[in-house]
Amino acid sequence: MTRPGRRRLRDDTPVTFDFAPMVDVVLLLLIFFFLTSSLSEGDVGQALPLDLPRANMTVEETPDLPVVSVDAAGGIFLMGEPTTLEALSQQLPPMVEASGGLVGLRADEGGNYGAVVEVMDTIKAAGGVRLALGTATEAAGGGAE
Numbered sequence: 001m002t003r004p005g006r007r008r009l010r011d012d013t014p015v016t017f018d019f020a021p022m023v024d025v026v027l028l029l030l031i032f033f034f035l036t037s038s039l040s041e042g043d044v045g046q047a048l049p050l051d052l053p054r055a056n057m058t059v060e061e062t063p064d065l066p067v068v069s070v071d072a073a074g075g076i077f078l079m080g081e082p083t084t085l086e087a088l089s090q091q092l093p094p095m096v097e098a099s100g101g102l103v104g105l106r107a108d109e110g111g112n113y114g115a116v117v118e119v120m121d122t123i124k125a126a127g128g129v130r131l132a133l134g135t136a137t138e139a140a141g142g143g144a145e
Helices: 020-036 085-098 113-125
Strands: 067-070 076-078 081-083 102-107 130-133
Touching: 067 113, 076 085, 081 085, 085 102, 085 113, 102 113
Parallel strands: 067 102, 102 130
Antiparallel strands: 067 076, 076 081
16 A cells, blocks of 8 residues: 655656756856966066076066066166166056056165165156065076076
8 A cells, every 4th residue: 555645766767967057157167267377478577687586476567567677787678678767657647547556666686775766756646656676586596487
């Protein structure tokens, strides 16, 4: 005698697997790796032979970031081209506006500290509100990151 409220599962019912959640997870992982990987085309700031301070953690520069460099003798460079403080104060404002106030600053480790401070003042006067300081990794030896 069978009970009237119960249904029996049949052994021939196919088991299905829903792939939609797995595809979502794979796409999220793919997006994560795209966002965290460095896809820069080249490093404009690498053209200058600077002995940068060492750091354990560094971040790659973005190509649209304006980079100001100060060498050991106190020479100033904007995007690898030599310039002066006066010219820097005129050339930098449109670049700073385009980058949202972020400016890269690379200075030689044994360089002129006074020149670096003057460049920082010029960057601030040009509208720079955030500085990305250039460093070299310990494993890089003398190369810049």
